[in-house]
Amino acid sequence: MVLSIIAIIVIFIISVILFINYYPSFGGDISKERQSLYTESIQFDNGIFVNTNRVNMDMSFLETLSLARKFLFEKVENGRPKQDILVPKIDSSNIANYASPTRFLWFGHSTFLVQMNHKNILIDPMFSDVPAPHSMLGSKRFSSKLPIEIQQLPKIDAVLISHDHYDHLDYKSILVLKDKVGKFYTPLGVGIHLEAWGVLRENIIELDWWQETSFDDLKFVCTPARHFSGRKFSNRQSTLWSSWVIQSETENIFFSGDSGYDKHFKEIGNKYGPFDFAMMECGQYNTLWPDIHMFPEETAQAGIDIKAKKIMPIHWGAFKLSMHSWTEPIERLTIKANELDLQVLTPKIGEPFLLNTNQSTKRRWWKQKDQTIDY
Template identity: 60%
Template sequence: MITTLIIIGLLAIFVLALTNLYPSFGGNSSESQKLTYEQSQQFREGKFRNVEAVPKDLELSGKLGLAYKFFTTKVPNGRPKADLIPQKIDSIHLADYDGVARMIWFGHSSFLLQIDGKNILIDPMFGAVAAPHPLLGEKRFNKEFPISIDKLPQIDAVIFSHDHYDHLDYESVLKIKDKTNHFYTPLGVGNHLTKWGVSDANITEMDWWQETQFGSLKFVCTPAQHFSGRGLNNAQSTLWSSWVITSENENIFFSGDSGYASHFTEIGEKYGPFDLALMECGQYNEMWSDIHMMPEETAQAGIDVKAKKIMPIHWAGFKLALHEWTDPIKRVEAKAVELNIEVISPQIGQEIIVKDSVNNYSDWWKSL
């Protein structure tokens, strides 16, 4: 018994030391910062909260049971039969681009947006695994990207939706921070960037419904129904969000991660209609449907935000749930037909013209 207790104690000390010292876990809010967060309607009793009382806090046994089910359940067709091969794009073609607003998908929820002569990265996660260490997660579906990260052009702005590992990646930030002019995050997320060497002067943290002007563009930090945390003891210590990006001619919505709730209707009424809505659709399960939409809800959320067309995201990148990897796109397309909303499904690396009225994207995933 004594030996067992000693082992448990040493393990606990090791885990705490790891989460405090290993850089991938990021930074924490200071006490003075927490005092400023108290001005936010989302920050109560030392944590950020959703409008509804979700997610429910699980006991340790519940967390262990959920983890056991995830790691032991075999999912047929849970991954593509082979690595996804992206369409390639030339670095000069990116650097010299001065056309209409367009986007390049890097898989999962990561994009390069070129708009009004600016280069904007959205949730740039270029890591091999969605975890604090390469041994703690499954490899992403695409080993290659449309362009190598070191050949990306100068980045005017980076927008992050929240601090989970499949959206905010330590190694990715290290690769882009010296070629990025400014970072925009929900409240608290900037502490991770500061920990990783980004100057505070180059970080703007925002609360829900706050707006900021970035040259000719307007960025709005809008609500989502999700959660946050990168370690064992900092759950809900940072805010999560969706984003609105508006130019004189284009209006784009990025959902981040979110369960289905009334905030989509609120966003649509205040900032819609949208030329393109990038909507979370993947890594869902009935057990956590309050924080990740089911595909049918994704299509309905597109209606709610008044989108002219939606692009399902948060799929074709990582296996973070128990569904087949193509289940998200199949189900959201079926529901979209019923609701009469257009869905586009570009291949990784394929050019996406924000206001394009022609849907020329193929069902590229069907043979994989």
């Protein structure tokens, strides 16, 4: 009996090791040679990337056990919608034939299609049902359908990626997208995952914080964030994380990526603001990790810091990755934004919208009784 138990444990351990080392969704690993390319970055220190104001990412063993227990066994009131979020549909021709003005399509969480200057730009493409290395290792998306299936998307001119976590960089999505994308833009190191999944290195542009690059008549700027990276325990902090600025001659847009609140928002606002529109992280926060995700009140203040005319809360509405109710982020943000006289846009997932839209928090689509509204 004892030998059988030992054999089961050994087989389990070997299976986990093989899974982590060979399952493709974990992506690539940074080699020593690749690390040498990052030594000039002030964010790269002793073989890892760090935040400007250092963040302690180490939880105690008891804290880790407590968190695991909460996720597995504690029921969060209104943690998920009581029914699937109903998502309007958009067809491929609507996207392919769209010309102007600048238009946005939110897929929930942090994934966007931005149609700007006759270009299709995807941000943090995550189209899978579960934000995890395997579909059995996480909870499913709040909506069973997407506005458009990823296979139906037309040519994508550029993809911007903020960091390498599973809810922002998805293996299956990249496999489908890679042959229809012109260029991938990432923070330092993230390209190693794309290369592991078959994206040609010459189609990947890696940038450090504050570096700018031109994409035809647009400018992309890799800007700071306060977060961390890693797709498995052995490669945490091996790639950089970022926010992004997207500029045309007439419009200025900001995407926060994942970030805790810090002085970098004011620095970005002073250098590149004011912004016509900002997509701001607001969700999956917890008192155990206050430095790497903003609370909704901080999201509103960050919108003021970057000098945004309008903000939209993102990083909510699709997945349960923390212990708050699924509607708490938008409701808390709305209250604080009203105090700060900050305009908030709240389009429904799958509803195309323009920068000059008059949508406001008066339309509370996330309330259950309103979810059957068809736009």
